[in-house]
Amino acid sequence: MADITLTATPVPKAGLLAAIAAVFRHRALSSAKVRLALLILVPILALTILAPVLPIQKPLETNLRAMMQFPSIEHVFGTDKMGRDIFSRTLAGVQVSLLVGFSVAAIALVLGMLLGTLAGFYGGLIDRAIMTVVDIFLAFPSLLLAIGLVSVMGTGIVPVILAISLADVPRFIRLQRSQVLSLRSRAFIDAARTVDASQYWLMTRHIVPNTIAAMLVAASIAAANAILVEASLSFLGLGIMPPQPSLGNIVRDGQTYLEQAWWISTLPGVVILLIAVGLHFLSDGVRELLDPRSR
Amino acid sequence: MAEYTAKKLAQMLVTVLGVVTLVFFTLRLIPGDAASAMAGDTLSGEALQVLREQMGLDEPLLTQYLGFLRNLAVVDLGETITTRIPIAELLLRALPITLSIALATIVVSVALSIPLGTLAAYMAHKGRNWLDNGLTGAAMIIDLMPSFWTALVLLLVFSLGLGWFPASGQLNWSDPWALVLRLALPVIVLSLSQVATLARITRTAVLEVLNEDYVRTARSLGWSELRVLFRHALKNAALPIATVVGLSFGNLLGGTVIVEFIFTIPGVGNLLIAGINSRDYQLVQTLIVLYALLFVVINFATDLIYKTLDPRVQF
Numbered sequence: 001m002a003d004i005t006l007t008a009t010p011v012p013k014a015g016l017l018a019a020i021a022a023v024f025r026h027r028a029l030s031s032a033k034v035r036l037a038l039l040i041l042v043p044i045l046a047l048t049i050l051a052p053v054l055p056i057q058k059p060l061e062t063n064l065r066a067m068m069q070f071p072s073i074e075h076v077f078g079t080d081k082m083g084r085d086i087f088s089r090t091l092a093g094v095q096v097s098l099l100v101g102f103s104v105a106a107i108a109l110v111l112g113m114l115l116g117t118l119a120g121f122y123g124g125l126i127d128r129a130i131m132t133v134v135d136i137f138l139a140f141p142s143l144l145l146a147i148g149l150v151s152v153m154g155t156g157i158v159p160v161i162l163a164i165s166l167a168d169v170p171r172f173i174r175l176q177r178s179q180v181l182s183l184r185s186r187a188f189i190d191a192a193r194t195v196d197a198s199q200y201w202l203m204t205r206h207i208v209p210n211t212i213a214a215m216l217v218a219a220s221i222a223a224a225n226a227i228l229v230e231a232s233l234s235f236l237g238l239g240i241m242p243p244q245p246s247l248g249n250i251v252r253d254g255q256t257y258l259e260q261a262w263w264i265s266t267l268p269g270v271v272i273l274l275i276a277v278g279l280h281f282l283s284d285g286v287r288e289l290l291d292p293r294s295r
Numbered sequence: 296m297a298e299y300t301a302k303k304l305a306q307m308l309v310t311v312l313g314v315v316t317l318v319f320f321t322l323r324l325i326p327g328d329a330a331s332a333m334a335g336d337t338l339s340g341e342a343l344q345v346l347r348e349q350m351g352l353d354e355p356l357l358t359q360y361l362g363f364l365r366n367l368a369v370v371d372l373g374e375t376i377t378t379r380i381p382i383a384e385l386l387l388r389a390l391p392i393t394l395s396i397a398l399a400t401i402v403v404s405v406a407l408s409i410p411l412g413t414l415a416a417y418m419a420h421k422g423r424n425w426l427d428n429g430l431t432g433a434a435m436i437i438d439l440m441p442s443f444w445t446a447l448v449l450l451l452v453f454s455l456g457l458g459w460f461p462a463s464g465q466l467n468w469s470d471p472w473a474l475v476l477r478l479a480l481p482v483i484v485l486s487l488s489q490v491a492t493l494a495r496i497t498r499t500a501v502l503e504v505l506n507e508d509y510v511r512t513a514r515s516l517g518w519s520e521l522r523v524l525f526r527h528a529l530k531n532a533a534l535p536i537a538t539v540v541g542l543s544f545g546n547l548l549g550g551t552v553i554v555e556f557i558f559t560i561p562g563v564g565n566l567l568i569a570g571i572n573s574r575d576y577q578l579v580q581t582l583i584v585l586y587a588l589l590f591v592v593i594n595f596a597t598d599l600i601y602k603t604l605d606p607r608v609q610f
Contacts, residue, residue, distance in 0.1 A: 136313035143549030148583040151571040269444030276439040
């Protein structure tokens with residue numbers, strides 16, 4: 001995903017790599033928040049990747065002799081009305097969640113940086129055109145914008161990713177624009193101008209690299225948010241449709257059996273919460289590492 | 296103030312026009328068109344053409360667009376395509392329900408979060424951080440909980456387990472107590488995330504004000520702590536709190552869709568989901584415009600309140 005980010009923006013590689021290097025230079029693991037985030041996210045990620053080789057039932061496999069079973073060693077999260085293993089379905093759902101989260105973050109990051117830089121750097125008509133559209137998008141409550149967009153684009157992973165990204169991009173544009181505006185008037189830009197730096201050089205070498213840190217933090221928050229929105233859409237029956245498992249539609253499936261089999265709905269929800277908390281700590285920790293003032 | 300109001304009003308109208316235009320043209324992007332998407336495989340040839348004419352899809356795009364604007368301007372919302380019920384009639388029943396839930400949530404969350412946030416700020420100011428730390432941690436977790444999951448957990452514990460609240464059933468407007476019980480869980484679910492946000496903002500705003508000179512002056516005059524806190528600190532912290540209440544209204548509207556769905560409350564949110572499921576684009580476009588309008592109007596009101604609270608604010 002990171003490669004797409006690099007090739008599709010006018011961002012020199014150095015910018016992104018420098019930001020990541022900065023995180024490690026400040027010894028990322030010395031931050032309690034980053035450690036906590038990794039403590040939560042790494043096991044979830046490992047289980048998700050290892051899911052196909054783990055000794056558990058396949059996510060779509062039914063077993064009519066083990067219907068609605070209480071969590072046990074064999075079925076860690078229990079089973080549903082068709083005897084499907086909830087743990088295995090949850091891991092498959094996490095895969096979808098992570099795909100949606102990272103795709104949305106990448107799309108919002110790329111489009112937001114591109115359009116926000118254009119608006120902030122050139123100003124004038126381009127700025128006014130972009131910001132008018134941004135303001136219109138921001139007039140919609142974001143979950144409702146996503147609901148409206150999937151109602152037009154249909155259900156499934158790709159429409160869900162596009163709908164959530166479209167609802168997120170305006171916020172990224174606005175953030176990037178405000179960063180570019182404040183950087184544009186700084187002394188080092190004037191200094192570069194005095195040595196005849198071209199507009200393109202100013203933008204790609206001096207302005208954009210300085211905006212990356214804040215955008216990466218925003219992107220990781222957007223990823224967590226996208227995972228929650230995808231789950232909400234799928235829960236409402238407007239996102240990812242069964243039998244393809246997603247954390248939202250597993251919870252939806254279990255809603256009918258809340259009284260007889262509470263584990264179907266509640267346990268996958270805990271996993272959503274854990275991922276969101278992990279990403280939140282990660283972005284918080286990275287922000288503190290990148291911003292010397294907050295340390 | 297009049298000039299400010301006029302300028303904000305003009306801005307709002309431009310945004311509303313943009314919203315309406317965006318919704319109209321987005322719905323025209325549906326592959327095929329709205330009629331064939333709605334009919335699926337059930338209609339063909341002439342029948343589909345009739346549906347198209349009913350929906351006005353056979354007219355030129357500009358005529359459709361102007362017609363849509365005119366109808367909205369005179370609040371002629373048309374009928375649902377599938378059931379032929381006037382949309383205005385559906386809204387008249389659904390909108391009061393959704394607005395009551397939203398309003399109750401705002402009242403409950405403001406009533407809880409302002410004392411909580413002020414207390415946390417006060418204790419942090421005095422060097423006792425445990426409430427502050429606890430509040431910040433809890434607020435973060437609550438903020439990240441998917442609201443549909445919170446709703447199901449509360450439903451499981453308090454309705455199905457303890458039997459304190461009914462999980463479903465008719466909304467009975469003539470029996471206020473039954474109504475309160477029926478709407479309590481949805482309002483609690485929505486209030487949780489609102490309180491998480493608002494208490495944090497209140498805490499930050501009050502803490503900032505507590506370090507100001509005029510608070511020290513007020514103390515030096517020998518006034519009681521409570522009077523200093525409420526008359527001087529909280530009054531000045533009211534600005535950011537009012538703004539956040541306005542801004543979080545968008546999230547609140549999104550939340551109402553989810554709680555209405557879970558607790559089977561016949562509000563606008565359930566209407567929207569039903570509209571999407573039956574591919575009734577007439578209904579869907581009206582409702583999405585309505586949600587955006589509500590949000591825009593609340594933001595407009597927030598701007599005016601802000602200006603009233605702080606006359607120094609410029610455009």
